[in-house]
Structures are given as C-alpha cells and as structure tokens.
Amino acid sequence: MTDEVEQGLRGALAARAGQITQDRLRFGVPPTVAVSRVRPRWWRWLPVPVAAAIAAVALGVILVPGSGDPDPVVPGGPAVVTPSSGPSASPTKSGAASPTESGAASPTGSGTTTAGPSASPASTPTGLSRSGPAPTAEAGTVPTRPGAAGTTPPTSRPAVTPGR
C-alpha cells in the first residue's frame, strides 16, 4: 500500500511539474538587470554636496576679513579718552592733571558725569576718577569754561551748577 501511494505521489508530482514549461513562463529578466534598474545610486551624487560644503568653507575663510587676526592695539589709547572730557584738553592741560590741579579738574568732570545737578563736591573727585567717556554727553556744558576749570580753585563748585 505504501509503495503504491509513493509511486502515485511521484507520478502526480512529475505530471504536475511537467505542465510547467519554458513557454508558459513569463519573460524572465535576470536579477542583474532587474536590480540594476531599481537600485538607487545615490552615492554617485555624494561628491556634489561634499564639494559644495568644502567650497563654502573655503569661501568663508577667504572672505571673512581679519577673522583670525587680533585687534591692533592702539598705542595712545588713554590719550584718546582724555580729550573726550573737553575740547580744550591740550598737552599743557593734560599736564594740569597733576595732584595739585586734580581738584580743579574735578568740577568739570564731576559736574558732567555722575553727580548731576545735585552733585556734591565731596563726591566729585571720585566721580571724576572713575568716569569714562560717558561724561562727554554732558561735557558740552562743561567746555564752556574749560579754561577756567584749570584756574578755578578746587572748592569752586558753582562752575558746574551754573552751566546747568
């Protein structure tokens, strides 16, 4: 019985397989052709963005001016700040910044800078020493009599307040 079933099975499988002939198959495309058409070759375009990025970086390095150079140090930096206190700052008057005349310069500086209208004379010296170019905004009032500032005694504060 077993041999009969096995023989019948062999015969049936062979008959069914024999029905499949080359003519009945669809047109067979080898996988080398089929896959090559479908596969995206994105890596062939990879050099394009890479080259663009490299060119952009190179242009950025070339065109940005002085990006890597340090700022040049101005030799006369403090001398530039000093004239802002008044147009009358001359070499001779800068010499007036001596301790003896510091009091004379203080009214101009103090009145212009931080103290404001109610600036007291006691606070003026410190305000002058710490004040920077900011006083120049109100220094327009001060230069009215800068020359007098040099001659004004240290205690003469009205030199500032009348300007207001």
Place this chain on the structure above:
Amino acid sequence: MISVLPFPPLLAWLRGLSADPRPAGRDAPAAPPAINELYHSRRLSMVRLAVLMVDDLPTAEDIVQDVFTALYRRHGPDLSGVTDPNAYLITGVTNAARSALRRRRTARAYIPAPPETIRAAEDEALLGESDREMLRALRGLTARQRQVLVLRYWSELSEGEIAETLRVSRGTVKSTAHRALSVLRERLGEQR
C-alpha cells in the same frame, strides 16, 4: 631611472597601475555573470518546485524571482561565498513558498476562499484521474508536510538533505513524511 627606482617590485607595481585590469581588453565581451548562468539554467526547475508547493504559477514565478534577486544582492553577480548555489535556491524557494502559504492562509481567514480553484484547462487535460486525486489530497496537507513530500519524492533529496534544507532534525523529517503519507493514504482510501 634605475637609480631612482631600484626595486623590481616597485616597477612591477607601477606597471600594474598603468595596465588594463582586464587582459582581454575593453572590446572583448565580458563573460556573463554566474548569477545569470544559474538563472537561465535553474529557473525552470525552481519554478516547478515552487508550483508543487504553492500550486499557483504566477506566485511560483514571483517566489523564484525574489530568491534569485536576494541571492544576487547578498552574494553579488559572481556568487562569491556560495558553496552550493543549487541548495541555496532550494532552501530559498522552500522558505518563500512556506511564507506564501502562510500569507494565503491568513488572508483566507478573513476573505472566504472560492469553493473550487479554477485551474487551466490544459492542466486538467494533461493530468490523469489518479494524478488529480493525488494532487487534491496533497493540497490538504500542511505546508511542512507538503514540503517534505515534494522534496522527498520530486526533488529526490535524502532525509538528511531535507533536514538541512528545512533546518529541522532528521527525525522530524522522518516523522513528518510518515504522517503525511498516512494522511494521503486515508484520503485516497476514502475517495476510492
């Protein structure tokens, strides 16, 4: 020049750089890839094997095409690293056919199957009555039983080869074949 390039290996290397890697030249036709030769020689038998498992020619052709494509993508046109391409194809077709049968069974769980599969007239004409009965009984087996019987009685593989193809033990192959033959015997006895 000799003083500059004193070493013969360096000269040979430089000659190799300038030489054409293909000795036949560019105009000579290159040999067809091994995958194409295998495709043209084994495609029909693989489609037949798939038809015996899934009983559907278009599905069988798709399975075989997918297996060849996977073989090409994994091992290249020269099939480097494949010791036995035929065994590779049989294993691939068997696994793909089993997956197709599983998908078909899942689909039929939701979509009612037609009462009787309409087969081509030429298929019916060329088959005898006993063959039709046998194939009808074969369709009632499980996918694993059907694979074992097809590989055993059509591909003429041994139990060891079937076990290696299906990645099961030899005892499993033996018991599965025994059980499948018993089912066939019962169904054919009932029909007769």
